[in-house]
Amino acid sequence: MVDAPYILEMRGITKRFPGVIALDDVTLRVREGEIHSICGENGAGKSTLMKVLSGVYGFGTYEGDIVWQGEVARFRDIRQSEAAGIVIIHQELALIPELSIAENIFLGNEPRTPFGSIDWSAVRLRARDLLSRVGLRDDPDTQIKNIGVGKQQLVEIAKALNKNVKLLILDEPTAALNENDSQHLLGLIRDLRDKGVTSIMISHKLNEIEAISNSITIIRDGHTVESLDVKADGVDEDRIIRGMVGRTLENRFPEHDGSGIGEVFFEVRDWTVQHPLTAERLVAKHSNFTVRRGEVVGFAGLMGAGRTELAMSIFGQSYGTVLSGQVFKDGQEIKLPNVSAAIKNGLAYVSEDRKALGLNLLDDIKTSVVSAKLSKIAPGGVVDELREHSIADDYRKELRIKTPTVDEGVGKLSGGNQQKVVLAKWMFTDPDLLILDEPTRGIDVGAKTEIYGIIRKLAESGAGVILISSELPELLGVADRIYTIFEGTITSEILAKDANPETLMKSMTSDKNKKDAA
Amino acid sequence: MTDTAAAPKKSGGIRDLGKMFGGGQSSLRQFGILGALIVIIVFFQIATGGQTLQPGNVINIVNQNAYVLILAIGMVMVIIAGHIDLSVGSVAAFTGIVVAIAMNRGGVPWWAGVLIGLGIGALVGAWQGLWVAYVGVPAFIVTLAGMLVFRGLNQFIGNATTEPVKDETFLEIGGGYLPDPNLGIDYNVPTLVLGFIAAILVVVLEFRTRARQRKVGAESAPLWVSLVKVVLLAAVLIVAAFLFAGGRVGTSFPIPGIILVVLVIIYAFVTNNTVTGRHIYSVGGNWHAAELSGVKIKRINFFVMMNMSVLAAVAGMVFISRSVSSGPGDGTGWELDAIAAVFIGGAAVSGGIGTVIGSIVGGLVIAVLNNGLQLLGVSSDRVQIIKGLVLLLAVGIDVLSKRSGGRSIMSRFSRPKKVSAADENMTYPLNRPLVEPDGTSAEQSSRPSSTTPNA
Numbered sequence: 001m002v003d004a005p006y007i008l009e010m011r012g013i014t015k016r017f018p019g020v021i022a023l024d025d026v027t028l029r030v031r032e033g034e035i036h037s038i039c040g041e042n043g044a045g046k047s048t049l050m051k052v053l054s055g056v057y058g059f060g061t062y063e064g065d066i067v068w069q070g071e072v073a074r075f076r077d078i079r080q081s082e083a084a085g086i087v088i089i090h091q092e093l094a095l096i097p098e099l100s101i102a103e104n105i106f107l108g109n110e111p112r113t114p115f116g117s118i119d120w121s122a123v124r125l126r127a128r129d130l131l132s133r134v135g136l137r138d139d140p141d142t143q144i145k146n147i148g149v150g151k152q153q154l155v156e157i158a159k160a161l162n163k164n165v166k167l168l169i170l171d172e173p174t175a176a177l178n179e180n181d182s183q184h185l186l187g188l189i190r191d192l193r194d195k196g197v198t199s200i201m202i203s204h205k206l207n208e209i210e211a212i213s214n215s216i217t218i219i220r221d222g223h224t225v226e227s228l229d230v231k232a233d234g235v236d237e238d239r240i241i242r243g244m245v246g247r248t249l250e251n252r253f254p255e256h257d258g259s260g261i262g263e264v265f266f267e268v269r270d271w272t273v274q275h276p277l278t279a280e281r282l283v284a285k286h287s288n289f290t291v292r293r294g295e296v297v298g299f300a301g302l303m304g305a306g307r308t309e310l311a312m313s314i315f316g317q318s319y320g321t322v323l324s325g326q327v328f329k330d331g332q333e334i335k336l337p338n339v340s341a342a343i344k345n346g347l348a349y350v351s352e353d354r355k356a357l358g359l360n361l362l363d364d365i366k367t368s369v370v371s372a373k374l375s376k377i378a379p380g381g382v383v384d385e386l387r388e389h390s391i392a393d394d395y396r397k398e399l400r401i402k403t404p405t406v407d408e409g410v411g412k413l414s415g416g417n418q419q420k421v422v423l424a425k426w427m428f429t430d431p432d433l434l435i436l437d438e439p440t441r442g443i444d445v446g447a448k449t450e451i452y453g454i455i456r457k458l459a460e461s462g463a464g465v466i467l468i469s470s471e472l473p474e475l476l477g478v479a480d481r482i483y484t485i486f487e488g489t490i491t492s493e494i495l496a497k498d499a500n501p502e503t504l505m506k507s508m509t510s511d512k513n514k515k516d517a518a
Numbered sequence: 519m520t521d522t523a524a525a526p527k528k529s530g531g532i533r534d535l536g537k538m539f540g541g542g543q544s545s546l547r548q549f550g551i552l553g554a555l556i557v558i559i560v561f562f563q564i565a566t567g568g569q570t571l572q573p574g575n576v577i578n579i580v581n582q583n584a585y586v587l588i589l590a591i592g593m594v595m596v597i598i599a600g601h602i603d604l605s606v607g608s609v610a611a612f613t614g615i616v617v618a619i620a621m622n623r624g625g626v627p628w629w630a631g632v633l634i635g636l637g638i639g640a641l642v643g644a645w646q647g648l649w650v651a652y653v654g655v656p657a658f659i660v661t662l663a664g665m666l667v668f669r670g671l672n673q674f675i676g677n678a679t680t681e682p683v684k685d686e687t688f689l690e691i692g693g694g695y696l697p698d699p700n701l702g703i704d705y706n707v708p709t710l711v712l713g714f715i716a717a718i719l720v721v722v723l724e725f726r727t728r729a730r731q732r733k734v735g736a737e738s739a740p741l742w743v744s745l746v747k748v749v750l751l752a753a754v755l756i757v758a759a760f761l762f763a764g765g766r767v768g769t770s771f772p773i774p775g776i777i778l779v780v781l782v783i784i785y786a787f788v789t790n791n792t793v794t795g796r797h798i799y800s801v802g803g804n805w806h807a808a809e810l811s812g813v814k815i816k817r818i819n820f821f822v823m824m825n826m827s828v829l830a831a832v833a834g835m836v837f838i839s840r841s842v843s844s845g846p847g848d849g850t851g852w853e854l855d856a857i858a859a860v861f862i863g864g865a866a867v868s869g870g871i872g873t874v875i876g877s878i879v880g881g882l883v884i885a886v887l888n889n890g891l892q893l894l895g896v897s898s899d900r901v902q903i904i905k906g907l908v909l910l911l912a913v914g915i916d917v918l919s920k921r922s923g924g925r926s927i928m929s930r931f932s933r934p935k936k937v938s939a940a941d942e943n944m945t946y947p948l949n950r951p952l953v954e955p956d957g958t959s960a961e962q963s964s965r966p967s968s969t970t971p972n973a
Contacts, residue, residue: 318810343812349810357804358807363803
C-alpha cells in the first residue's frame, strides 16, 4: 500500500478571495487505493481545497497544479472533474426528496431508449445492481424522502459509483448519522477501497478518522501542517488534535481577570430540543448551564454539535421543538415562547449567519440598528427618524463602523462592519444576556480584535455573554468559562484559565461520560 | 483604492435628486420612472396637439383611474411583504353588488352602505389573511381562489344582472366634484385654495424637516436640492390646481381624486414612518432576520392581506358610484392593472422593495398611456400590446441595470430566502462598496456554498 503510486497530487495550491488567502501553498498527496483523511478546524480551508479539486473553483481561479493520474488536470467545472472520475459528496446531500432512489441515481445521466425516451427498465435494473453494491436492499422506486439519512448517504455513493468513480470525496459523511449507520458507511468505504476506489474523507470525528484512514493531512489556517501515515507514524487522536490546534496564540485578546463577575442570573435546566424535521433526532439533550453577570461564557463544539440549535431554541424557540426544560432569570422562571418575549426578557441573539438571519440586506444602517426594538424610538407606533439617525450615528462612532453615513445600505458594508451593525442592533435592545453565535466568522483579524473588545466591554457593563465559537483560541482568549458540547450533550465545564486546546478538543469530539457508561 | 473617497461625491448630485423621494435604495429607480411619466406626458401633449393637458381630460384621467390607483396602494404593501393579491377585482365587485343591493332594495342610507362595504372588505381580508398568514397557503393560491369565489358570489347575489345605484349622496363618491360657490370667477375656488394650501404645506414641511435634521446633526440634502424640490413640487401643484379648477362649469377636482390623495398621504406615512410599515419591509426583505428581531410575521402578513381587501372594497364602491350601477363584470382585470402599476413603480418581485408613491407614479404611467393612445385613436387591441411591452421594458431595464455590477431582482427571485453567493461581492452602480483600509472587504465561509453546482 505504501508503495502505491500517487493517484492525486495537489501541489502548491493557493486560492485567494478578495482580501483573504483561503489556501496558501497547500500540498495534498493521495495514493491510489487509500483512504485519506483531511483534518482541520472549521474554516481551516478543507472545503475550499475540495472545491478546487472538484472544479467548483475552476482552473485559473487558483494557483498551483492538480496532478490527476500523472497528468496536470484543468477542471473548469464539476462536470469535467466528474468525467475524470472525481466525485464529491457534500455534507448537505444533493438528492431530490420527491424523486425515487433510481431516478436520483440517474438524474442528469438517464439511460435512453433508441427513441430518446428514458429507458425505465434499464434504470431499475442498473439501480438494483448499484444498490446491492452499496448494501442497500430498498426498492429503487422508493421515494428519497421515505428513507433515512443513512440510506440517503448510500444512495449518494451509488450515484457516484454509476459515474465510474475513482476518487470519492466525502465531506463530513457521518455528521448526520447515528452510530449504526456510521459504522455501516465506514464499512462500505473500506469495501470500496478494497475494490480500488480511493477516498478522501473530511471529518470532525477523530475516532472515525483514526479507525479508517491510511493517511491524514492536517490543514490549519490555509496551510498544510503535516501529512501523516497512520500506521507508520502511530497516529492517535491526541496526535491529530495537536496538529489541528497547535498554533501560537497571538496577543490579540483583551485582558480580563474575572474580577467583575457577579452572581448567577441566568440558568437553563434540563433543556431538550427536537430537530424540526427529524423527530427522533435530539439537537440538545438535557442541557444545564448558567451565566453570571459580567461573565463571558464560551460554548465550544464542532460544526453540528448543536450549539446554535441550543441557543436559538432558548431565544424564543426559534429553532426546533423544546421537549423539556426551564429557563430562570434572576431566580424567576421565565417563559420564552417567541422571539419578542425573549427580547422583552432581555435576551439578544447575534446569529452565526448574519446575511441570512441577522440583517435585511435591503435596509440601510440606521434602520437595521433600531430594528430589534423599534418601540423604543416609536412612541405611538410612529418612528422618530431623527432619533433613529442620531442613535445609529452614536453606535457608528462607538463601534467604529466604517461608513460615511448611517444612511448607507448594509449590503454595501464589509463583513466586519456588517457584524458591527448586527452588534449595534442587539446592544440597542439593552440585553441582559447577549448570545453571540460565531461573531467573528469570516471577518478579518483587525475587526475581530475590535469585536473582542466590544464583547468584553459589554460584559464589564454587567451583561452576561454567551460566546459560541469554533475557534478555540478565541474562546480561550475571550471567555471566562467554557462549556463543551458534543452531539447535543454538554460534555464538560471548565474555567478558561484552566483549559487548553487539547482538553477542549477532546471533550468536543467525544462524550467521556457516555464512553464510561458503555 | 485611492478614488474611493472621490466616488460618492461624483455621484452626489444624482443621489441627492434621489433623496427627493425620501432616500433609500429604490429612490433612484422611482426618479427614473417619474422622468418616464413626464416624458410620456410631454409626448402625448405634443402628439395630441395639446388635448392631453386639457382640464377636461386631466379630470377624466383621475376619474377613470382612481380605483386602480387605490388598489395599487394596497397592492404595493402586499408585494413589499412578498405576496400577491389576485382577488382584488372580484372583491371590489362583490363589495359593489352587496352595497348596491343593500341601498337599493334594503333601503339603507348611503353612510350605512359605505360601512357595510368596508365591513365586507374587512371580513374578506380577514378570511384571506387567515389562510395566508396562519395556515401558510401561498397568497397566490389563496387569492386565486378568492378571485373565483368572490366573482361567483357577486354573480350569485346579483343574479348575474346589473343593480342600479340611486342614492344621490352615494353617487357623489365616484362622480362628485368639489363644490362650486359660484363667485363669478372662471375657476373653481375650492380647488385653487386646496392647491395653494398643498403647495404651502410642501414648502413648510420640507424646511421643518431640514431644521430638525440640523438640530440633531443628521445629514440633509444640499439646500439647492431642497429648493429645486419644493419649487418644482409647488409649481406642479399650483398648475394642477388651475387645470382642475379650469374645467367646464360644474367640474373641478373630483371626489375620487380626493379619496385617492387622502389614502396616498395616509399610506405613504404608514409605510415610511410607522413601526408597522418598517415591519412590512423587513418581512419582505428577509423574513428570517425579521423573525429573529421579534417581528410578528404572521400578524404582518395578516394585516397586509386584510388591508388590501379593505382598499379593494373602497375601490369597488368608488366604481359603482361612478358607473351608477353594479354589474357582474365589474373589476375584471383590475388586479393586473394594480400589479403592473406596482412593478412599473419600482417594487421588487421578491419583496422588500417598493413605495406607495412609486406605485402611484407607475399607475399614472399606465393611465396616461391608456388615455393618450385613446386620444390618438389607437384601437384597444394595440393599446394592450403597448401596455404589455411597457411593463416588460420597465422591469427589464431595472433587471439589466442591476446586472451590471449590482444585484438583480431575478437572481433573488430564483433563490428566495437564501442569500446567493453573488451577493458576496454586491456592488451598486452609483456607489462603490466600502472597502476597509487594509482591503479586506470580502470574506469566506467554511460552509459549503448554497450555490455549489451539484452533480
